[in-house]
Amino acid sequence: MSVIESSLAELSRRLAAKELSAVEVTQASLDRIRATDTKLNAFLHVDEAGALAQARASDDRRAAGGSLGALDGVPLGLKDNFLTKGIPTTCGSKILEGFVPPFDSTHVTRLSEAGAVLLGKLNMDEFAMGSSNETSAFGPCKNPWDPSRTPGGSSGGAAAAVAARQCFGSLGTDTGGSIRQPAAFSGVTGLKPTYGRCSRYGVIAFASSLDQVGPFGRTAEDCAILLQAIAGKDPRDSTSLDAPVPDWVGGMAGATIAGMRLGVPREYFVEGLDPEVEKAVREAMALLEAQGAELIPIDLPHTEYGIATYYVIGPAEASSNLSRFDGVRYGMSKREEGGLREMYFRTRAQGFGSEVKRRIMIGTFALSSGYYDAYYIRAQKVRTLIKRDFDEAFRKVDAIVTPTTPGVAFELGARVADPLQMYLADVFTLACNLAGLPGMSLPCGFTSAGLPIGMQILGKPLDEASLFRIGAAYQAATDWHSRSPEVG
Amino acid sequence: MALTNEQIEKVAKLARLSLSPDETEEFRQQLSTILGYIEKMQALDVEGISPTAHAVEVDSTPLREDVVAPSLSPEEALANAPARSGNFFLVPRIIE
Numbered sequence: 001m002s003v004i005e006s007s008l009a010e011l012s013r014r015l016a017a018k019e020l021s022a023v024e025v026t027q028a029s030l031d032r033i034r035a036t037d038t039k040l041n042a043f044l045h046v047d048e049a050g051a052l053a054q055a056r057a058s059d060d061r062r063a064a065g066g067s068l069g070a071l072d073g074v075p076l077g078l079k080d081n082f083l084t085k086g087i088p089t090t091c092g093s094k095i096l097e098g099f100v101p102p103f104d105s106t107h108v109t110r111l112s113e114a115g116a117v118l119l120g121k122l123n124m125d126e127f128a129m130g131s132s133n134e135t136s137a138f139g140p141c142k143n144p145w146d147p148s149r150t151p152g153g154s155s156g157g158a159a160a161a162v163a164a165r166q167c168f169g170s171l172g173t174d175t176g177g178s179i180r181q182p183a184a185f186s187g188v189t190g191l192k193p194t195y196g197r198c199s200r201y202g203v204i205a206f207a208s209s210l211d212q213v214g215p216f217g218r219t220a221e222d223c224a225i226l227l228q229a230i231a232g233k234d235p236r237d238s239t240s241l242d243a244p245v246p247d248w249v250g251g252m253a254g255a256t257i258a259g260m261r262l263g264v265p266r267e268y269f270v271e272g273l274d275p276e277v278e279k280a281v282r283e284a285m286a287l288l289e290a291q292g293a294e295l296i297p298i299d300l301p302h303t304e305y306g307i308a309t310y311y312v313i314g315p316a317e318a319s320s321n322l323s324r325f326d327g328v329r330y331g332m333s334k335r336e337e338g339g340l341r342e343m344y345f346r347t348r349a350q351g352f353g354s355e356v357k358r359r360i361m362i363g364t365f366a367l368s369s370g371y372y373d374a375y376y377i378r379a380q381k382v383r384t385l386i387k388r389d390f391d392e393a394f395r396k397v398d399a400i401v402t403p404t405t406p407g408v409a410f411e412l413g414a415r416v417a418d419p420l421q422m423y424l425a426d427v428f429t430l431a432c433n434l435a436g437l438p439g440m441s442l443p444c445g446f447t448s449a450g451l452p453i454g455m456q457i458l459g460k461p462l463d464e465a466s467l468f469r470i471g472a473a474y475q476a477a478t479d480w481h482s483r484s485p486e487v488g
Numbered sequence: 489m490a491l492t493n494e495q496i497e498k499v500a501k502l503a504r505l506s507l508s509p510d511e512t513e514e515f516r517q518q519l520s521t522i523l524g525y526i527e528k529m530q531a532l533d534v535e536g537i538s539p540t541a542h543a544v545e546v547d548s549t550p551l552r553e554d555v556v557a558p559s560l561s562p563e564e565a566l567a568n569a570p571a572r573s574g575n576f577f578l579v580p581r582i583i584e
Contacts, residue, residue: 102564308526333570345506364503380539436543
């Protein structure tokens with residue numbers, strides 16, 4: 001078996017045992033990227049020299065008898081909305097083409113302190129606005145299982161790179177499903193932690209009350225190892241929670257789910273759900289039941305209002321956050337003629353793509369005088385109702401099981417002309433962000449055409465541990481997560 | 489909800505976006521459809537429901553000790569400036 005096939009956890013053990021060197025593993029990842037990325041377009045920037053230098057440093061530490069832990073020498077990728085000092089960061093947008101951040105995001109700092117090797121920056125929908133990676137200004141990333149299809153979005157590159165064995169894990173961000181949906185479409189495991197579990201410092205903001213950083217891995221255990229390194233209070237983000245970070249990885253050893261109560265929401269098994277997706281998810285639930293979990297039907301009655309609520313709150317916050325891209329301090333600046341005002345209008349018109357403009361327009365409308373109460377405040381009230389649905393459900397169950405998406409990866413180009421149709425693809429993932437819950441997507445099967453299917457597990461706030469236990473128990477009994485696509 | 493071109497132009501102006509006539513028409517149609525879908529929220533009774541700005545209770549104005557800590561140097565802060573003058577960001581003229 002080639003080294004790139006091992007999981008992050010397995011690689012970590014082999015590095016610790018000195019069966020492999022970090023340089024040799026990093027070189028294997030770089031070779032894999034070179035061999036497959038012309039086809040996939042997962043990476044927007046590969047930092048070959050930097051990665052090899054970090055790998056050599058890791059090998060030197062081990063040679064001297066030291067180690068920084070489970071991630072020491074492990075090659076990873078980062079979605080291109082994490083600021084990386086000295087390394088270009090575009091957020092998938094022309095407006096930031098050529099931008100080189102002067103500081104690192106908290107996650108980059110923490111991963112570096114853990115000895116990880118950072119291979120480069122991964123493709124994404126522009127400003128994380130999209131569900132297919134097609135709004136990237138640098139061309140879409142392709143699905144490794146079928147390059148005519150989307151890997152999902154907005155963290156498409158972060159999912160595809162893990163699926164294609166270009167890296168052993170990656171970090172993405174999830175505002176309405178942007179980790180879980182591409183994880184499902186690309187056949188990998190992805191986790192959106194509880195809101196506030198991780199810092200948002202140094203991550204280019206989309207919707208600040210919904211954005212959360214999280215890991216992609218081949219297994220739930222890989223995700224736990226990555227989350228372990230990045231979670232915890234950050235003095236630089238006042239919304240990061242000052243909550244103890246449990247030993248998730250330790251808690252997964254021999255994890256059992258016997259006696260766990262799993263809620264099955266009626267509203268997530270409705271018309272429009274692909275029959276092959278429903279079959280795979282129901283089989284996965286039956287397996288969890290066979291492992292001792294109890295399946296309990298529940299109601300989340302405000303589910304049908306999720307998309308409407310999200311597509312007011314997300315764009316409203318985005319329209320405010322993106323006002324900083326004005327041509328003054330960094331990025332594109334169109335100042336050929338006219339004054340300051342002309343520079344603002346021209347820079348933003350030429351720098352932003354159409355989906356970003358569309359969301360800025362929706363958000364500006366919802367916040368504008370005369371519409372603020374009817375749209376923005378009302379959406380925040382409906383958000384309260386959606387959150388209460390979950391509070392109510394979690395009195396009866398320990399976690400909730402659903403399909404991650406109503407369908408599987410769609411053809412590139414199939415939905416670009418119809419933004420509302422694209423938004424509807426997020427129907428099962430965005431309530432989790434509105435309620436601030438942790439959510440994970442696990443591979444749970446393939447369609448007859450060979451496309452991956454994802455199962456979503458939603459947990460109580462700060463109860464990532466239950467998601468990891470369920471993931472570990474499920475993946476101990478199945479092998480969907482260890483299948484890899486033929487690329488190139 | 490049917491929006492007019494004037495409404496689209498007003499919103500674009502608030503958002504500091506210049507739109508071509510084609511974009512204005514495209515956004516008019518698309519925003520009308522999207523806002524039409526969003527209107528389903530209006531059917532819910534939200535009387536007496538308080539709005540949620542953050543899912544997790546956070547202290548919106550936490551205080552910290554006012555201590556000097558390392559920060560970016562002027563050179564680093566200005567490294568990406570499209571134009572600068574000394575230690576300032578230079579912008580085009582503001583008053584005509």
